[in-house]
Amino acid sequence: MKSPFPILAVVLCAGLALPSAQAMAQEQHQHEAASAHVAAPIPATRYQPDAPLRAGMRTVHQAVVELAHAEKGHMGAAMIRDRAATIESAVVEMFANCKLEPTPDAALHGILVPLLGDAQALKANPADAAPVARMRDIIAAYPRYFDDPGWDAPPAAGGL
Numbered sequence: 361m362k363s364p365f366p367i368l369a370v371v372l373c374a375g376l377a378l379p380s381a382q383a384m385a386q387e388q389h390q391h392e393a394a395s396a397h398v399a400a401p402i403p404a405t406r407y408q409p410d411a412p413l414r415a416g417m418r419t420v421h422q423a424v425v426e427l428a429h430a431e432k433g434h435m436g437a438a439m440i441r442d443r444a445a446t447i448e449s450a451v452v453e454m455f456a457n458c459k460l461e462p463t464p465d466a467a468l469h470g471i472l473v474p475l476l477g478d479a480q481a482l483k484a485n486p487a488d489a490a491p492v493a494r495m496r497d498i499i500a501a502y503p504r505y506f507d508d509p510g511w512d513a514p515p516a517a518g519g520l
Contacts, residue, residue: 400467406507407464412457414508417499419450420475422515424495427482431489440486447479447495467505474498 409417423443429435430443451472460468475498478491503511 400463400470400505402504403463403467406503407460407467407505409464409506409508410458410460413454413460413468413506416450416454416458417502417506417508417511418515420447420495421499423447423450424492424499425515427489427492427495430482430486431492437486440489441483444479444482444486447475448483451476451479464505471498471502471505 423446427435427440427443430440435443454468454472458465458468475495478495478498481488481491502508
């Protein structure tokens, strides 16, 4: 097993300072540092996500769908921060609980690290909705890597 410290260094160097709960979750999960935010090649056969990954990505997907209202100026700062916190929490949960082989884990990091950064950017500046479009693009990459049954189904209505 590889030490979690190289990935922490990559994340921290990328300007994504993690609060202690996130750092602890990060520390619990073993990672490939070099692939933390470098796009992994699309696999010939998509990877099988585990249950924590499926649940976490659905939570992120729902929050990003709801954040479309922020892009149109129809969502207040408190709601934007709430959705960003939901994404941040889901990412931390995925880091802590996903148990994938090294190659799919590396691909997952190329998705989760940028999501975390954009969620933190939204929390810091909810008036700038630019991270929402980036998050939408990031989650659009998820089904290219992972064969997640039901992913094409629209997220559940609600939240607003």
